[in-house]
Amino acid sequence: MSQSSSFYPRRGKRLLDAFFSLLGLVALSPLLGLIGLTVKCGSPGGALFWQERIGRDGKIFRICKFRTMIAGADRMGPGITAAGDPRTTRIGGLLRRWKVDELPELWNVLKGEMSLVGPRPELPSYVLNYTLSQRKVLSVRPGITDAASVAFRNEEEILAKAADREQLYKQVVLPHKLTLNLEYIHNVSFRRDIAIILTTLKVITHPMPAARVSETQPKA
Numbered sequence: 001m002s003q004s005s006s007f008y009p010r011r012g013k014r015l016l017d018a019f020f021s022l023l024g025l026v027a028l029s030p031l032l033g034l035i036g037l038t039v040k041c042g043s044p045g046g047a048l049f050w051q052e053r054i055g056r057d058g059k060i061f062r063i064c065k066f067r068t069m070i071a072g073a074d075r076m077g078p079g080i081t082a083a084g085d086p087r088t089t090r091i092g093g094l095l096r097r098w099k100v101d102e103l104p105e106l107w108n109v110l111k112g113e114m115s116l117v118g119p120r121p122e123l124p125s126y127v128l129n130y131t132l133s134q135r136k137v138l139s140v141r142p143g144i145t146d147a148a149s150v151a152f153r154n155e156e157e158i159l160a161k162a163a164d165r166e167q168l169y170k171q172v173v174l175p176h177k178l179t180l181n182l183e184y185i186h187n188v189s190f191r192r193d194i195a196i197i198l199t200t201l202k203v204i205t206h207p208m209p210a211a212r213v214s215e216t217q218p219k220a
Helices: 007-027 029-042 092-097 104-113 136-137 147-151 155-160 163-186 190-205
Strands: 048-054 059-068 115-117 143-145
Touching: 007 029, 007 104, 007 115, 007 190, 029 059, 029 092, 059 104, 104 143, 115 190, 136 163, 143 190, 147 163, 147 190, 155 163
Parallel strands: 115 143
Antiparallel strands: 048 059
C-alpha cells in the first residue's frame, strides 16, 4: 500500500509511537533507573550518552542511549563499534548484547524525533555520502529497530573480522542496510511494524543465524 494513501503511515504510526513510548517509559522507569545507576557506578562518566544523528528530512537531533563505552570514547576512535572494542565497558558489553542500551531512545520516540520502527539514524559523516536515492530514507522518522537491524544483528562480529572496519561498513554493510530501509519505507504498514518488533524481540532472546557479508562484495 502506498505510504501517502494509508492512514497508518500518515497518522496511525505516530499515535502508536506516542502511546507505547510513554507507556514504556512509565512502566520501565524502575528498571531504567537501576540500569542508569549500574552504568554510572561501573565506570567514570554519566549514565546516558547523547550523540548527534540525522533524523527525518535531514534534521539533526541528539539520540539518547545508556553509555556503554568509556567516557569520551566517541573522540577516541571510529563511529562504528566492533566486537571486542576496547572502548566498551564490561557492563556496556552486556547492555549492547541485549540491546538494553537503546531503551532511553523511547524518549526520542515520545518527542517525535524517532519511531519505534524505522531506519536506524546514522551519524552525519555517513549520511554525507548517501546517494540521491539513498537519501529517501530520510523521508521518514528513524527508528529504534528495523529490518536491517534484524538482518545485521551480528554487525559487531562482522566488523571485528574486517581488516578495514570503516571501509567495510561504508562500502558493504551500510548500502545493504539502506536497501532494506528503502524497501521498508515503500511498504509501511501496521502489520509489518508489529512483525519487525516481534522479530527483534525474538532474535534478542533467541539468537539465530544472522546475515553473512563478504568484505570483498561490491558496493550496492
